[in-house]
Amino acid sequence: MRTMWKGSINFGLVNIPINMYTATENKDISFRQLHKKCNTPIKYKKTCPNCNEEVKEEDIVKGYEYEPGHFVILKEEDFAAIQSDAQFKGIEIVDFVNLSEIDPIYFDKSYYLAPQENGGKAYHLLREVMNTSGRIAIAKITIRSKQSLAALRVYKNALVLETIFYPDEVRSIDHVPGIPQDVNLDKKEVDIATQLVDTLTAEFNPEKYTDEYRSALRNLIEQKVQGKEVHVAPEAEHKNVIDLMEALQQSLKETTKEKKKAATPRKRKTTAS
Structure with missing residues (x-):
């Protein structure tokens, strides 16, 4: 498993050096877009419609469109100027809360945390205290120049960091149309x-759930690779129950x-x- 981030967990004055690993992986089957005429993969070029020319990577800048057609340009030194000291402190624990207080809608991505060479004892201490108290930690972390809110918890025998959305990133349920209110x-x-x-x-057993569509798609691809004829299965008959x-x-x-x-x-x- 490849280390994707190195840093430390800051717990009061305790500093725990850790390595971070991606806990999940995308199993979706990806496809290349080909030219129908000759089955050659299509290439994409970055072009400027105003100058009618291809643009090189070094000639691209970042711009924020504050109103249609109007941009403010931000340079690398602009981003460096607003980086706070907190962005270089690693995983900064700010609170301890109960996991039940966080609705799952806030959770985003999961990462495994493992101690570096000299962090084993402090890592075990934090894990033990969190297990005993039944609480999880709320922390801040900066990954690839983006500061995220995170939940630090114990999963089996490891510490896991879950990035979570800020409140203003979760859309209000009031904006969802058609939700019934008072129904008899x-x-x-x-x-x-x-x-x-x-x-x-039933008891939750993740092993019993499989991606049936992905399995069928892989089987279909394998049949085509082997040159076999693919037959379309008839649709199962479903009774249209209205009542x-x-x-x-x-x-x-x-x-x-x-x-x-x-x-x-x-x-x-x-x-x-």
Whole structure:
């Protein structure tokens, strides 16, 4: 696993040198865009429509469009001038809170933290204190010139840093159209829906969930690589249930049947001796 960032956790006067590693990876299957005529990968060029010429990397500057067609230009020295001392202190713990107080909508990316050569004892101390107190740390960290808010917590036997959005980065739910407010619900519908939830309730086991579309896409690509003919599977027939009560009852019936089927142990075949 490649180190993507080196720094330290600042916990009061305690300094814990750490290495940071990306905890997740994107498994999406990527495609190249090809010229339909000859299947050659397409190249993209940065051009200026005003000068009608290709622009080199050294001739590109950063501009903020403060109103349509009007830009203010920022140079590298401008960015350097506003960098605060906090940006060079690594992971600066500012508060300890309960994890339950943070809604999942705030979480962004996850990173594993491991101690450097001389940071093992302090790392273990912080991990132990957080485990004992049941709290997580709120910290600030700068990655690639961007200062982020972060949650530092214990995951299994390691410290994990989760970058989280600032409050002004989370859109207000008030801006979402069409959310029902006061709706009268039938008690029978609520009871059956509750039964359905109970029937579908299970312990969270991430290993049981797979990306079925990605698997099918990989299988399709492999078949094409091997020159096999690809057949389109017929669509499964779905009953269009409009009535809510009927939909709930049918869902409960099918879910209960599937659960009983899964719970029934398979009979082993016996061979005559």
